[in-house]
Amino acid sequence: MKSLTPLVIVLALAIAFGVWYTRSRGEFRKKKTVNGPKLDASIIGVELGSRVTMVQFSSAFCSPCRATKALLEDMVGKMDDVHYAHIDAESHLELVRKLDIRSTPTTLFLNRDGVEVGRAMGTPKRSQVMAAVNAIH
Amino acid sequence: MAVLNQSSVTNKVKLIDARGPRFSAGITTLVLAIALVTQSAALIAIQLVVFAIGAFAGPAKTPYAFLFKKFVKPRLRGEVPTEDARPPQFAQSVGLIFAVVALVGSLLSIPALFTVAVGFALFAAFLNAAFNFCLGCEIYLIAVRILKK
Known part of the structure:
Protein backbone atom coordinates (compact mmCIF):
# COMPACT_ATOMS: atom_id res chain seq x y z
CA MET A 1 0.00 0.00 0.00
CA LYS A 2 2.77 2.43 -0.91
CA SER A 3 1.17 5.63 -2.04
CA LEU A 4 1.57 9.39 -1.87
CA THR A 5 -2.14 9.92 -1.21
CA PRO A 6 -2.07 9.77 2.64
CA LEU A 7 0.84 12.22 2.74
CA VAL A 8 -0.93 14.67 0.44
CA ILE A 9 -4.16 14.45 2.47
CA VAL A 10 -2.38 14.96 5.81
CA LEU A 11 -0.33 17.92 4.55
CA ALA A 12 -3.34 19.60 2.93
CA LEU A 13 -5.41 19.28 6.12
CA ALA A 14 -2.49 20.45 8.27
CA ILE A 15 -1.87 23.53 6.11
CA ALA A 16 -5.58 24.47 6.15
CA PHE A 17 -5.75 24.00 9.92
CA GLY A 18 -2.47 25.84 10.44
CA VAL A 19 -3.62 28.91 8.52
CA TRP A 20 -6.88 29.02 10.50
CA TYR A 21 -4.98 28.44 13.77
CA THR A 22 -2.48 31.23 13.12
CA ARG A 23 -5.21 33.69 12.18
CA SER A 24 -7.55 32.91 15.05
CA ARG A 25 -5.02 32.86 17.91
CA GLY A 26 -5.11 35.98 20.02
CA GLU A 27 -8.22 37.33 18.33
CA PHE A 28 -10.74 38.95 20.72
CA ARG A 29 -14.14 37.31 20.35
CA LYS A 30 -16.97 39.38 21.68
CA LYS A 31 -19.89 37.56 23.27
CA LYS A 32 -23.22 38.24 21.59
CA THR A 33 -25.05 38.33 24.90
CA VAL A 34 -23.34 39.22 28.15
CA ASN A 35 -25.14 36.74 30.38
CA GLY A 36 -22.38 34.64 31.91
CA PRO A 37 -21.78 34.03 35.61
CA LYS A 38 -20.71 36.94 37.77
CA LEU A 39 -17.10 36.49 38.92
CA ASP A 40 -15.58 38.24 41.91
CA ALA A 41 -12.42 38.36 44.00
CA SER A 42 -13.38 35.23 45.96
CA ILE A 43 -13.36 33.25 42.68
CA ILE A 44 -10.50 34.78 40.69
CA GLY A 45 -8.29 35.78 43.63
CA VAL A 46 -7.91 39.41 42.55
CA GLU A 47 -10.18 42.43 43.15
CA LEU A 48 -12.17 43.37 40.05
CA GLY A 49 -10.84 46.33 38.08
CA SER A 50 -13.04 49.43 38.16
CA ARG A 51 -13.61 49.07 34.39
CA VAL A 52 -12.07 45.81 33.09
CA THR A 53 -10.58 42.63 34.53
CA MET A 54 -8.56 40.24 32.38
CA VAL A 55 -8.56 36.65 33.62
CA GLN A 56 -5.96 34.37 32.03
CA PHE A 57 -6.24 30.59 32.28
CA SER A 58 -2.94 28.71 31.87
CA SER A 59 -1.72 25.13 32.00
CA ALA A 60 1.62 23.39 32.42
CA PHE A 61 2.08 22.22 28.82
CA CYS A 62 1.60 25.62 27.26
CA SER A 63 4.47 27.67 25.82
CA PRO A 64 2.45 30.79 24.86
CA CYS A 65 1.01 31.05 28.40
CA ARG A 66 4.25 32.57 29.67
CA ALA A 67 4.40 35.17 26.91
CA THR A 68 0.73 36.05 27.42
CA LYS A 69 1.22 36.49 31.17
CA ALA A 70 4.24 38.76 30.62
CA LEU A 71 2.34 40.88 28.08
CA LEU A 72 -0.84 41.28 30.15
CA GLU A 73 1.04 41.99 33.40
CA ASP A 74 3.04 44.65 31.60
CA MET A 75 -0.10 46.22 30.15
CA VAL A 76 -2.16 46.36 33.37
CA PRO A 105 -3.98 30.39 27.23
CA THR A 106 -7.56 31.70 27.26
CA THR A 107 -8.05 35.25 28.49
CA LEU A 108 -11.50 36.40 29.59
CA PHE A 109 -12.37 40.09 29.54
CA LEU A 110 -14.74 40.96 32.37
CA ASN A 111 -16.72 44.17 32.69
CA ARG A 112 -16.97 46.16 35.94
CA ASP A 113 -19.64 43.76 37.21
CA GLY A 114 -17.36 40.75 36.73
CA VAL A 115 -19.30 39.33 33.78
CA GLU A 116 -17.47 38.11 30.66
CA VAL A 117 -17.92 40.30 27.59
CA GLY A 118 -15.49 38.35 25.39
CA ARG A 119 -12.39 36.20 25.31
CA ALA A 120 -9.17 35.61 23.40
CA MET A 121 -7.58 32.19 22.85
CA GLY A 122 -3.81 32.05 22.33
CA THR A 123 -1.41 34.95 22.79
CA PRO A 124 -3.00 38.23 21.69
CA LYS A 125 -1.01 41.09 20.23
CA ARG A 126 -0.63 44.22 22.33
CA SER A 127 -2.88 46.08 19.88
CA GLN A 128 -5.59 43.40 20.13
CA VAL A 129 -5.61 43.64 23.93
CA MET A 130 -5.71 47.46 23.73
CA ALA A 131 -8.67 47.39 21.32
CA ALA A 132 -10.57 44.87 23.45
CA VAL A 133 -9.97 46.78 26.69
CA ASN A 134 -10.87 50.14 25.12
CA ALA A 135 -14.17 48.76 23.83
CA ILE A 136 -15.35 47.93 27.37
CA HIS A 137 -16.96 50.72 29.39
CA MET B 1 2.60 9.85 30.23
CA ALA B 2 6.04 10.70 31.52
CA VAL B 3 5.30 14.30 32.31
CA LEU B 4 1.89 14.16 33.93
CA ASN B 5 3.25 14.36 37.48
CA GLN B 6 4.63 17.85 36.84
CA SER B 7 1.36 19.46 35.98
CA SER B 8 1.15 22.62 38.05
CA VAL B 9 2.02 25.93 36.38
CA THR B 10 3.59 27.04 39.63
CA ASN B 11 6.29 24.35 39.57
CA LYS B 12 9.89 25.34 39.07
CA VAL B 13 10.32 25.82 35.35
CA LYS B 14 13.16 24.31 33.33
CA LEU B 15 13.92 26.52 30.35
CA ILE B 16 15.34 25.37 27.03
CA ASP B 17 16.12 27.06 23.70
CA ALA B 18 12.69 27.35 22.04
CA ARG B 19 14.18 26.86 18.56
CA GLY B 20 15.39 23.33 19.43
CA PRO B 21 11.96 21.64 19.62
CA ARG B 22 10.88 23.41 16.44
CA PHE B 23 13.95 22.17 14.56
CA SER B 24 13.33 18.69 15.97
CA ALA B 25 9.71 18.87 14.79
CA GLY B 26 11.04 19.61 11.29
CA ILE B 27 13.18 16.46 11.24
CA THR B 28 10.32 14.47 12.80
CA THR B 29 8.03 15.71 10.01
CA LEU B 30 10.50 14.51 7.38
CA VAL B 31 10.98 11.09 9.03
CA LEU B 32 7.23 10.56 9.47
CA ALA B 33 6.48 11.69 5.90
CA ILE B 34 8.97 9.18 4.47
CA ALA B 35 7.63 6.47 6.80
CA LEU B 36 4.07 7.21 5.68
CA VAL B 37 4.86 7.04 1.96
CA THR B 38 7.09 3.94 2.19
CA GLN B 39 4.99 2.31 4.97
CA SER B 40 8.24 1.75 6.82
CA ALA B 41 7.87 0.23 10.29
CA ALA B 42 11.65 0.46 10.75
CA LEU B 43 11.58 4.26 10.44
CA ILE B 44 8.70 4.45 12.92
CA ALA B 45 10.67 2.26 15.33
CA ILE B 46 13.56 4.75 15.15
CA GLN B 47 11.19 7.70 15.61
CA LEU B 48 9.58 5.86 18.54
CA VAL B 49 12.94 5.72 20.31
CA VAL B 50 13.42 9.46 19.70
CA PHE B 51 9.91 10.21 21.04
CA ALA B 52 10.60 8.01 24.08
CA ILE B 53 13.84 9.86 24.89
CA GLY B 54 12.00 13.19 24.46
CA ALA B 55 9.07 12.06 26.62
CA PHE B 56 11.10 10.58 29.49
CA ALA B 57 14.48 12.38 29.49
CA GLY B 58 13.29 15.65 27.97
CA PRO B 59 13.16 17.26 24.51
CA ALA B 60 16.71 18.62 24.86
CA LYS B 61 18.12 15.07 25.19
CA THR B 62 17.05 13.60 21.83
CA PRO B 63 19.41 12.93 18.90
CA TYR B 64 17.59 15.68 16.97
CA ALA B 65 18.30 18.15 19.78
CA PHE B 66 21.94 17.05 19.61
CA LEU B 67 22.01 17.87 15.87
CA PHE B 68 20.46 21.25 16.67
CA LYS B 69 23.08 22.05 19.30
CA LYS B 70 26.00 20.81 17.22
CA PHE B 71 25.17 22.16 13.75
CA VAL B 72 22.31 24.67 13.85
CA LYS B 73 22.62 26.66 17.06
CA PRO B 74 26.21 27.87 16.39
CA ARG B 75 24.94 29.41 13.14
CA LEU B 76 22.00 31.25 14.73
CA ARG B 77 22.38 34.79 15.94
CA GLY B 78 20.36 37.10 18.14
CA GLU B 79 18.80 36.65 21.52
CA VAL B 80 18.01 33.07 22.50
CA PRO B 81 14.24 32.63 22.88
CA THR B 82 13.57 30.29 25.79
CA GLU B 83 10.58 28.18 26.64
CA ASP B 84 9.41 25.84 29.36
CA ALA B 85 10.63 22.29 28.60
CA ARG B 86 7.29 20.74 29.62
CA PRO B 87 5.12 21.68 26.59
CA PRO B 88 7.47 20.03 24.02
CA GLN B 89 7.93 17.11 26.43
CA PHE B 90 4.16 16.65 26.49
CA ALA B 91 4.09 16.73 22.66
CA GLN B 92 6.83 14.05 22.58
CA SER B 93 4.69 11.88 24.87
CA VAL B 94 1.72 12.19 22.53
CA GLY B 95 4.02 11.38 19.58
CA LEU B 96 5.21 8.30 21.46
CA ILE B 97 1.65 7.04 21.83
CA PHE B 98 1.00 7.42 18.08
CA ALA B 99 4.30 5.67 17.26
CA VAL B 100 3.37 2.75 19.53
CA VAL B 101 -0.08 2.48 17.90
CA ALA B 102 1.52 2.60 14.43
CA LEU B 103 3.95 -0.21 15.31
CA VAL B 104 1.15 -2.30 16.77
CA GLY B 105 -0.70 -1.80 13.48
CA SER B 106 2.37 -2.95 11.60
CA LEU B 107 2.94 -6.00 13.83
CA LEU B 108 -0.71 -7.06 13.52
CA SER B 109 -0.61 -6.46 9.76
CA ILE B 110 -3.25 -3.74 9.88
CA PRO B 111 -1.86 -1.19 7.41
CA ALA B 112 -4.81 1.18 7.92
CA LEU B 113 -3.99 1.51 11.64
CA PHE B 114 -0.35 2.19 10.78
CA THR B 115 -1.32 4.83 8.21
CA VAL B 116 -3.81 6.63 10.46
CA ALA B 117 -1.48 6.71 13.49
CA VAL B 118 1.50 7.94 11.46
CA GLY B 119 -0.84 10.42 9.75
CA PHE B 120 -1.92 11.95 13.08
CA ALA B 121 1.68 12.16 14.33
CA LEU B 122 2.74 13.78 11.04
CA PHE B 123 -0.19 16.24 11.25
CA ALA B 124 0.95 17.43 14.70
CA ALA B 125 4.68 17.46 13.90
CA PHE B 126 4.14 19.44 10.69
CA LEU B 127 1.91 21.98 12.47
CA ASN B 128 4.55 22.35 15.17
CA ALA B 129 7.35 22.87 12.65
CA ALA B 130 5.50 25.12 10.19
CA PHE B 131 3.07 27.06 12.42
CA ASN B 132 4.60 26.78 15.90
CA PHE B 133 1.48 24.85 16.91
CA CYS B 134 1.31 24.09 20.64
CA LEU B 135 -0.25 20.64 21.08
CA GLY B 136 -0.34 20.80 24.87
CA CYS B 137 -2.28 24.09 24.73
CA GLU B 138 -5.03 22.59 22.63
CA ILE B 139 -5.51 19.06 23.93
CA TYR B 140 -4.22 18.86 27.51
CA LEU B 141 -7.01 20.77 29.23
CA ILE B 142 -9.68 18.94 27.23
CA ALA B 143 -8.11 15.61 28.26
CA VAL B 144 -8.04 16.67 31.92
CA ARG B 145 -11.67 17.83 31.72
CA ILE B 146 -12.71 14.44 30.37
CA LEU B 147 -10.54 12.29 32.65
CA LYS B 148 -10.84 14.10 36.01
CA LYS B 149 -14.02 14.29 37.97
Whole structure:
Protein backbone atom coordinates (compact mmCIF):
# COMPACT_ATOMS: atom_id res chain seq x y z
CA MET A 1 0.00 0.00 0.00
CA LYS A 2 2.77 2.43 -0.91
CA SER A 3 1.17 5.63 -2.04
CA LEU A 4 1.57 9.39 -1.87
CA THR A 5 -2.14 9.92 -1.21
CA PRO A 6 -2.07 9.77 2.64
CA LEU A 7 0.84 12.22 2.74
CA VAL A 8 -0.93 14.67 0.44
CA ILE A 9 -4.16 14.45 2.47
CA VAL A 10 -2.38 14.96 5.81
CA LEU A 11 -0.33 17.92 4.55
CA ALA A 12 -3.34 19.60 2.93
CA LEU A 13 -5.41 19.28 6.12
CA ALA A 14 -2.49 20.45 8.27
CA ILE A 15 -1.87 23.53 6.11
CA ALA A 16 -5.58 24.47 6.15
CA PHE A 17 -5.75 24.00 9.92
CA GLY A 18 -2.47 25.84 10.44
CA VAL A 19 -3.62 28.91 8.52
CA TRP A 20 -6.88 29.02 10.50
CA TYR A 21 -4.98 28.44 13.77
CA THR A 22 -2.48 31.23 13.12
CA ARG A 23 -5.21 33.69 12.18
CA SER A 24 -7.55 32.91 15.05
CA ARG A 25 -5.02 32.86 17.91
CA GLY A 26 -5.11 35.98 20.02
CA GLU A 27 -8.22 37.33 18.33
CA PHE A 28 -10.74 38.95 20.72
CA ARG A 29 -14.14 37.31 20.35
CA LYS A 30 -16.97 39.38 21.68
CA LYS A 31 -19.89 37.56 23.27
CA LYS A 32 -23.22 38.24 21.59
CA THR A 33 -25.05 38.33 24.90
CA VAL A 34 -23.34 39.22 28.15
CA ASN A 35 -25.14 36.74 30.38
CA GLY A 36 -22.38 34.64 31.91
CA PRO A 37 -21.78 34.03 35.61
CA LYS A 38 -20.71 36.94 37.77
CA LEU A 39 -17.10 36.49 38.92
CA ASP A 40 -15.58 38.24 41.91
CA ALA A 41 -12.42 38.36 44.00
CA SER A 42 -13.38 35.23 45.96
CA ILE A 43 -13.36 33.25 42.68
CA ILE A 44 -10.50 34.78 40.69
CA GLY A 45 -8.29 35.78 43.63
CA VAL A 46 -7.91 39.41 42.55
CA GLU A 47 -10.18 42.43 43.15
CA LEU A 48 -12.17 43.37 40.05
CA GLY A 49 -10.84 46.33 38.08
CA SER A 50 -13.04 49.43 38.16
CA ARG A 51 -13.61 49.07 34.39
CA VAL A 52 -12.07 45.81 33.09
CA THR A 53 -10.58 42.63 34.53
CA MET A 54 -8.56 40.24 32.38
CA VAL A 55 -8.56 36.65 33.62
CA GLN A 56 -5.96 34.37 32.03
CA PHE A 57 -6.24 30.59 32.28
CA SER A 58 -2.94 28.71 31.87
CA SER A 59 -1.72 25.13 32.00
CA ALA A 60 1.62 23.39 32.42
CA PHE A 61 2.08 22.22 28.82
CA CYS A 62 1.60 25.62 27.26
CA SER A 63 4.47 27.67 25.82
CA PRO A 64 2.45 30.79 24.86
CA CYS A 65 1.01 31.05 28.40
CA ARG A 66 4.25 32.57 29.67
CA ALA A 67 4.40 35.17 26.91
CA THR A 68 0.73 36.05 27.42
CA LYS A 69 1.22 36.49 31.17
CA ALA A 70 4.24 38.76 30.62
CA LEU A 71 2.34 40.88 28.08
CA LEU A 72 -0.84 41.28 30.15
CA GLU A 73 1.04 41.99 33.40
CA ASP A 74 3.04 44.65 31.60
CA MET A 75 -0.10 46.22 30.15
CA VAL A 76 -2.16 46.36 33.37
CA GLY A 77 0.77 48.07 35.09
CA LYS A 78 -0.02 51.14 33.00
CA MET A 79 -3.81 51.10 33.41
CA ASP A 80 -5.41 52.00 36.76
CA ASP A 81 -8.90 50.77 35.92
CA VAL A 82 -7.83 47.36 34.53
CA HIS A 83 -6.89 44.40 36.71
CA TYR A 84 -5.33 41.06 35.82
CA ALA A 85 -5.82 37.60 37.31
CA HIS A 86 -3.84 34.47 36.44
CA ILE A 87 -5.45 31.08 37.08
CA ASP A 88 -4.03 27.55 36.76
CA ALA A 89 -6.77 25.81 34.78
CA GLU A 90 -6.01 22.33 36.06
CA SER A 91 -6.46 23.21 39.72
CA HIS A 92 -9.70 25.11 39.02
CA LEU A 93 -11.56 22.53 36.96
CA GLU A 94 -15.00 23.44 38.26
CA LEU A 95 -14.54 27.04 37.16
CA VAL A 96 -12.99 25.87 33.88
CA ARG A 97 -16.07 23.75 33.15
CA LYS A 98 -18.48 26.50 34.19
CA LEU A 99 -16.80 29.02 31.88
CA ASP A 100 -16.14 26.40 29.19
CA ILE A 101 -12.38 26.98 28.90
CA ARG A 102 -11.03 24.48 26.35
CA SER A 103 -7.51 25.55 25.52
CA THR A 104 -4.74 27.60 27.10
CA PRO A 105 -3.98 30.39 27.23
CA THR A 106 -7.56 31.70 27.26
CA THR A 107 -8.05 35.25 28.49
CA LEU A 108 -11.50 36.40 29.59
CA PHE A 109 -12.37 40.09 29.54
CA LEU A 110 -14.74 40.96 32.37
CA ASN A 111 -16.72 44.17 32.69
CA ARG A 112 -16.97 46.16 35.94
CA ASP A 113 -19.64 43.76 37.21
CA GLY A 114 -17.36 40.75 36.73
CA VAL A 115 -19.30 39.33 33.78
CA GLU A 116 -17.47 38.11 30.66
CA VAL A 117 -17.92 40.30 27.59
CA GLY A 118 -15.49 38.35 25.39
CA ARG A 119 -12.39 36.20 25.31
CA ALA A 120 -9.17 35.61 23.40
CA MET A 121 -7.58 32.19 22.85
CA GLY A 122 -3.81 32.05 22.33
CA THR A 123 -1.41 34.95 22.79
CA PRO A 124 -3.00 38.23 21.69
CA LYS A 125 -1.01 41.09 20.23
CA ARG A 126 -0.63 44.22 22.33
CA SER A 127 -2.88 46.08 19.88
CA GLN A 128 -5.59 43.40 20.13
CA VAL A 129 -5.61 43.64 23.93
CA MET A 130 -5.71 47.46 23.73
CA ALA A 131 -8.67 47.39 21.32
CA ALA A 132 -10.57 44.87 23.45
CA VAL A 133 -9.97 46.78 26.69
CA ASN A 134 -10.87 50.14 25.12
CA ALA A 135 -14.17 48.76 23.83
CA ILE A 136 -15.35 47.93 27.37
CA HIS A 137 -16.96 50.72 29.39
CA MET B 1 2.60 9.85 30.23
CA ALA B 2 6.04 10.70 31.52
CA VAL B 3 5.30 14.30 32.31
CA LEU B 4 1.89 14.16 33.93
CA ASN B 5 3.25 14.36 37.48
CA GLN B 6 4.63 17.85 36.84
CA SER B 7 1.36 19.46 35.98
CA SER B 8 1.15 22.62 38.05
CA VAL B 9 2.02 25.93 36.38
CA THR B 10 3.59 27.04 39.63
CA ASN B 11 6.29 24.35 39.57
CA LYS B 12 9.89 25.34 39.07
CA VAL B 13 10.32 25.82 35.35
CA LYS B 14 13.16 24.31 33.33
CA LEU B 15 13.92 26.52 30.35
CA ILE B 16 15.34 25.37 27.03
CA ASP B 17 16.12 27.06 23.70
CA ALA B 18 12.69 27.35 22.04
CA ARG B 19 14.18 26.86 18.56
CA GLY B 20 15.39 23.33 19.43
CA PRO B 21 11.96 21.64 19.62
CA ARG B 22 10.88 23.41 16.44
CA PHE B 23 13.95 22.17 14.56
CA SER B 24 13.33 18.69 15.97
CA ALA B 25 9.71 18.87 14.79
CA GLY B 26 11.04 19.61 11.29
CA ILE B 27 13.18 16.46 11.24
CA THR B 28 10.32 14.47 12.80
CA THR B 29 8.03 15.71 10.01
CA LEU B 30 10.50 14.51 7.38
CA VAL B 31 10.98 11.09 9.03
CA LEU B 32 7.23 10.56 9.47
CA ALA B 33 6.48 11.69 5.90
CA ILE B 34 8.97 9.18 4.47
CA ALA B 35 7.63 6.47 6.80
CA LEU B 36 4.07 7.21 5.68
CA VAL B 37 4.86 7.04 1.96
CA THR B 38 7.09 3.94 2.19
CA GLN B 39 4.99 2.31 4.97
CA SER B 40 8.24 1.75 6.82
CA ALA B 41 7.87 0.23 10.29
CA ALA B 42 11.65 0.46 10.75
CA LEU B 43 11.58 4.26 10.44
CA ILE B 44 8.70 4.45 12.92
CA ALA B 45 10.67 2.26 15.33
CA ILE B 46 13.56 4.75 15.15
CA GLN B 47 11.19 7.70 15.61
CA LEU B 48 9.58 5.86 18.54
CA VAL B 49 12.94 5.72 20.31
CA VAL B 50 13.42 9.46 19.70
CA PHE B 51 9.91 10.21 21.04
CA ALA B 52 10.60 8.01 24.08
CA ILE B 53 13.84 9.86 24.89
CA GLY B 54 12.00 13.19 24.46
CA ALA B 55 9.07 12.06 26.62
CA PHE B 56 11.10 10.58 29.49
CA ALA B 57 14.48 12.38 29.49
CA GLY B 58 13.29 15.65 27.97
CA PRO B 59 13.16 17.26 24.51
CA ALA B 60 16.71 18.62 24.86
CA LYS B 61 18.12 15.07 25.19
CA THR B 62 17.05 13.60 21.83
CA PRO B 63 19.41 12.93 18.90
CA TYR B 64 17.59 15.68 16.97
CA ALA B 65 18.30 18.15 19.78
CA PHE B 66 21.94 17.05 19.61
CA LEU B 67 22.01 17.87 15.87
CA PHE B 68 20.46 21.25 16.67
CA LYS B 69 23.08 22.05 19.30
CA LYS B 70 26.00 20.81 17.22
CA PHE B 71 25.17 22.16 13.75
CA VAL B 72 22.31 24.67 13.85
CA LYS B 73 22.62 26.66 17.06
CA PRO B 74 26.21 27.87 16.39
CA ARG B 75 24.94 29.41 13.14
CA LEU B 76 22.00 31.25 14.73
CA ARG B 77 22.38 34.79 15.94
CA GLY B 78 20.36 37.10 18.14
CA GLU B 79 18.80 36.65 21.52
CA VAL B 80 18.01 33.07 22.50
CA PRO B 81 14.24 32.63 22.88
CA THR B 82 13.57 30.29 25.79
CA GLU B 83 10.58 28.18 26.64
CA ASP B 84 9.41 25.84 29.36
CA ALA B 85 10.63 22.29 28.60
CA ARG B 86 7.29 20.74 29.62
CA PRO B 87 5.12 21.68 26.59
CA PRO B 88 7.47 20.03 24.02
CA GLN B 89 7.93 17.11 26.43
CA PHE B 90 4.16 16.65 26.49
CA ALA B 91 4.09 16.73 22.66
CA GLN B 92 6.83 14.05 22.58
CA SER B 93 4.69 11.88 24.87
CA VAL B 94 1.72 12.19 22.53
CA GLY B 95 4.02 11.38 19.58
CA LEU B 96 5.21 8.30 21.46
CA ILE B 97 1.65 7.04 21.83
CA PHE B 98 1.00 7.42 18.08
CA ALA B 99 4.30 5.67 17.26
CA VAL B 100 3.37 2.75 19.53
CA VAL B 101 -0.08 2.48 17.90
CA ALA B 102 1.52 2.60 14.43
CA LEU B 103 3.95 -0.21 15.31
CA VAL B 104 1.15 -2.30 16.77
CA GLY B 105 -0.70 -1.80 13.48
CA SER B 106 2.37 -2.95 11.60
CA LEU B 107 2.94 -6.00 13.83
CA LEU B 108 -0.71 -7.06 13.52
CA SER B 109 -0.61 -6.46 9.76
CA ILE B 110 -3.25 -3.74 9.88
CA PRO B 111 -1.86 -1.19 7.41
CA ALA B 112 -4.81 1.18 7.92
CA LEU B 113 -3.99 1.51 11.64
CA PHE B 114 -0.35 2.19 10.78
CA THR B 115 -1.32 4.83 8.21
CA VAL B 116 -3.81 6.63 10.46
CA ALA B 117 -1.48 6.71 13.49
CA VAL B 118 1.50 7.94 11.46
CA GLY B 119 -0.84 10.42 9.75
CA PHE B 120 -1.92 11.95 13.08
CA ALA B 121 1.68 12.16 14.33
CA LEU B 122 2.74 13.78 11.04
CA PHE B 123 -0.19 16.24 11.25
CA ALA B 124 0.95 17.43 14.70
CA ALA B 125 4.68 17.46 13.90
CA PHE B 126 4.14 19.44 10.69
CA LEU B 127 1.91 21.98 12.47
CA ASN B 128 4.55 22.35 15.17
CA ALA B 129 7.35 22.87 12.65
CA ALA B 130 5.50 25.12 10.19
CA PHE B 131 3.07 27.06 12.42
CA ASN B 132 4.60 26.78 15.90
CA PHE B 133 1.48 24.85 16.91
CA CYS B 134 1.31 24.09 20.64
CA LEU B 135 -0.25 20.64 21.08
CA GLY B 136 -0.34 20.80 24.87
CA CYS B 137 -2.28 24.09 24.73
CA GLU B 138 -5.03 22.59 22.63
CA ILE B 139 -5.51 19.06 23.93
CA TYR B 140 -4.22 18.86 27.51
CA LEU B 141 -7.01 20.77 29.23
CA ILE B 142 -9.68 18.94 27.23
CA ALA B 143 -8.11 15.61 28.26
CA VAL B 144 -8.04 16.67 31.92
CA ARG B 145 -11.67 17.83 31.72
CA ILE B 146 -12.71 14.44 30.37
CA LEU B 147 -10.54 12.29 32.65
CA LYS B 148 -10.84 14.10 36.01
CA LYS B 149 -14.02 14.29 37.97
